[in-house]
Amino acid sequence: xxxxxxxxxxxxxxxxxxxxxxxxxxxxxxxxxxxxxxxxxxxxxxxxxxxxxxxxxxxxxxxxxxxxxxxxxxxxxxxxxxxxxxxxxxxxxxxxxxxxxxxxxxxxxxxxxxxxxxxxxxxxxxxxxxxxxxxxxxxxxxxxxxxxxxxxxxxxxxxxxxxxxxxxxxxxxxxxxxxxxxxxxxxxxxxxxxxxxxxxxxxxxxxxxxxxxxxxxxx
Numbered sequence: 001x002x003x004x005x006x007x008x009x010x011x012x013x014x015x016x017x018x019x020x021x022x023x024x025x026x027x028x029x030x031x032x033x034x035x036x037x038x039x040x041x042x043x044x045x046x047x048x049x050x051x052x053x054x055x056x057x058x059x060x061x062x063x064x065x066x067x068x069x070x071x072x073x074x075x076x077x078x079x080x081x082x083x084x085x086x087x088x089x090x091x092x093x094x095x096x097x098x099x100x101x102x103x104x105x106x107x108x109x110x111x112x113x114x115x116x117x118x119x120x121x122x123x124x125x126x127x128x129x130x131x132x133x134x135x136x137x138x139x140x141x142x143x144x145x146x147x148x149x150x151x152x153x154x155x156x157x158x159x160x161x162x163x164x165x166x167x168x169x170x171x172x173x174x175x176x177x178x179x180x181x182x183x184x185x186x187x188x189x190x191x192x193x194x195x196x197x198x199x200x201x202x203x204x205x206x207x208x209x210x211x212x213x214x215x216x217x218x219x
Contacts (some may be wrong), residue, residue, distance in 0.1 A: 001206060002167060004218045007186060009161040010102055011179075013146075014113040016171030016193030018095045019123060023088040025194050027081075028055075035081050036074055060147045060174060062139065065114040089126040092195070097219045098211035099132040106219045110159060111136040114145045114175075135159055146175045152182035169208070176205055188214075 015024050037047035054073065058064040067078040103108045111133045113120060120138055135158070139145045142154040156163075163183040169197060170176050171193035180187055191207035192199040199209065208214065 001188075001208070002186065002214055004105075004107075007107060007165060007167045009108040009110065009159075009162075009166040011110050011112050011166060011168040011184070013168075013170040013172070013175070013190075014111060014115060014120070014123070014129075015199060017169055017190050018092060018099070018111075018129070019127065020090045020092050020195050021171065021193040022196045023085070023090070025197075026088060027085060031077070031085055032078070032081055035076060037075065060145065062114075062143065063146050065116055065119075065145060066140065067116040067118050079122065082119065082122055086126055089123055090176045092126055092190075092193075094211040098214060099129070101215055103132045105217045107217070108134050108159070110134060110161075112139070112146065114139045114153065116140055125168060144170075146170075146172075147178050149178065149182065152179065152184075169211070173203055173205065 001056045012018060015021055033047045034044055037044045040047065042050075055064070058069075063069040070076065071154060072076050085095055094159065099109075109132060111129070113136075115123070115138055117138055117140055120136075137155065137158065139151055141151065143152055144150040146152075164185045166184050167186040167188070168176070168184050169188045169190065170179070171190035173189060176187050176189055187205055189202035189209045191202050191204035191209045199207075
């Protein structure tokens with residue numbers, strides 16, 4: 001699937017790519033709406049109906065990933081609520097084996113996530129990931145999500161990498177298309193980011209479920 005001799009830099013998403021997306025889906029679709037319903041004294045269905053247009057309006061925008069935005073908009077302590085279900089944070093199958101192999105290779109390994117810094121910190125408290133990466137970057141540092149071209153321009157200024165010799169793995173098709181438009185040559189889509197959901201279509205991108213299919217890594 002990948003000719004590792006053609007790869008110098010590996011760019012990895014976090015949620016749905018390294019970590020099981022079940023935590024985030026459960027939080028946004030069920031747990032947080034229930035908390036909002038409780039605070040507002042309304043039914044869960046009414047809360048979801050109120051939240052749905054806000055979700056749609058912010059989708060693909062930095063606000064969608066910004067816990068400060070949601071705290072101000074909904075008057076909820078998003079970090080505290082996430083901590084209540086932090087036990088659901090887990091690695092995807094074989095992700096640790098893959099990360100270990102990457103770490104032992106000569107590749108530059110970079111985490112690039114749209115997660116808010118507080119969300120990133122919470123997940124790093126539960127799952128030790130930092131030591132696998134040469135850089136860990138959240139799009140909030142740049143003010144643009146990965147869906148938008150300026151993110152990639154900022155990334156290129158911060159780390160030295162050749163897009164034609166870079167591999168990027170993500171579970172979001174719009175983000176993968178943004179990376180492709182920037183010029184990143186090697187792209188893989190996670191086909192089953194949420195372990196509780198069936199696989200999804202990866203459309204024009206090669207799909208990967210088990211990281212074992214990408215091993216061994218040859219420098």
